[in-house]
Amino acid sequence: MTAGPPAVPTAGAGPDVHEAPAALSGHGLAFGYSGTAPVFTGLTVEAAAGEVLAVLGPNGGGKTTLLRLLTGSLTPDAGTVRLDGVPVPRSRSGRDALRRRAQLVFQDPDDQLFSASVRQDVSFGPMNLGLPAEGVRDRVAWALDALDIAGLADRPTHLLSYGQRKRVVLAGALAMRPSVLVLDEPTAGLDPAGVESLLGTLEGLRAAGTALVVSTHDVDLAFRWADRAAVLDRGLLATGPARAVLADSGLLSAARLRPPWAPGTASALRRAGLLPATAPAPATPEEVELLVENG
Template sequence: MTPLLSLDAVDHVFADGSHGLRGCSLGLERGLRHALLGANGAGKTTLLQHLNGLLRPSAGTLRRDGQPFDYSRAGMAELRRRVGLVFQNPDRQLFSAQVEEDVSFGPLNLGLDTGTVRARVASALEAVGLQGQGGRAVHHLSFGQKKRVCIAGVLAMEPEVLLLDEPMAGLDAAMQVELEALLDRLAARGVTVLLSTHDVDFAYRWADRIHLMAAGSCIASGPAYQVVRQQDALRAAGQRTPSALALHTLLAERGVLAGDHHPRSVEAVLDALRALPTIHSGAPST
């Protein structure tokens, strides 16, 4: 299958001569959940900005549906419509005084009529759990609420691809659960999602595909259950083995659980243990 978006041997050299990407190749298959893992400075944010067209390759190629991307004004407008990017820090993305104004900015720039814009804004705010909050002042919102407004602003554009840079950063546990549920709903609607994260347990539990980055290159890509078994690549990307995989491997080695299954969370491993028949030992003889 031709990737919806891909980078082909992309380099990026910043103005100061430092390298953000080095021969980086990565493809996003349509409709899947993708997680991007790597240590700080690995190039995750730079990669996301290339996929959205905010940065242009110093060498290599950005492809859309297999074709080299056209960086003309029309091409850029189409890419930004189809590919939405949510920054890690919401204050970099919010610029309007009110929630509704901010969310409506993108659809208005598409030239949509007022009725369509209002409908998209209402739908996007409902999707992120902020229905009825359109009149609130942005500076009165919590950090987590600001992140949700940023996501709503992107969703109002109705993109095919949603890119999120460390979306869980700064959120408490309850907000992380809510955001994960939102991402699941978007994926169920066919939106291709790529997010960067440092949480290998979350990535293993949530993603269909995992991409590992180190020193500006994507060093491994593939189905989540396969990539997390590449120990050398995990270490190079500054990651550990997911807890669920480590626990299941240990139990399989001891014959407690079958080794041909791939539980993706510790809770799934515990469910497998709960499903085992109970062994009753007899009382010790005297």
């Protein structure tokens, strides 16, 4: 974006997201692939409107499986997926309704790009909704503008950079006007500037009430940005406010995750008298620098 992305707020900066029923939730979910042990049983997670839920865990821990269950790409062996607290019927119409409301964006954009041009790719979903041509054009224009890629509308998709392809896939999801975006490793493969730009866009969606379910290995990102965190390793190890969950070094070690740097940095600052005992941990290097300057 020409003026640079907006600052990404720290965790908990959004609205009080648990006043209403969860926008998307899974209750008592169980699932196993054919011929293998269950990935998990009895798993319950939820994401409210305007909330970022970070899903963390090791490779093979079930993160992507959970995202697919929540968006109808997989059917649970037991349990229910709910939209706004209402169970999604196990029928084609129920699955279609779920997929319209909760859009899944894969880690690798090439898994979802298939049209010749950017405009065609972003148009695909709205056209399948049976919208009139003008409605499709409006949605596509809005989505391209929201992702700051309007200038790429007529570009062949095979000529895009990796970061541009990620944005095109996300624009295709946005053009469906979902109430929930489910993102599998959305920052993987992006350079630091690309990460901040993408987060600025996602933060604008969160501020407008979109629920975001984000699978990530980046504990520092989850600590500074997510409202809540769920830690999986073939089962739910913990869920709760992101900063509380991710400050538990024993839990993270059990999930084969490294601890975020922020809690350790906060301890050092408190020992140096630069951070009051009751103050929250700084979540970014810029916040640490400000504390030291104002020490």
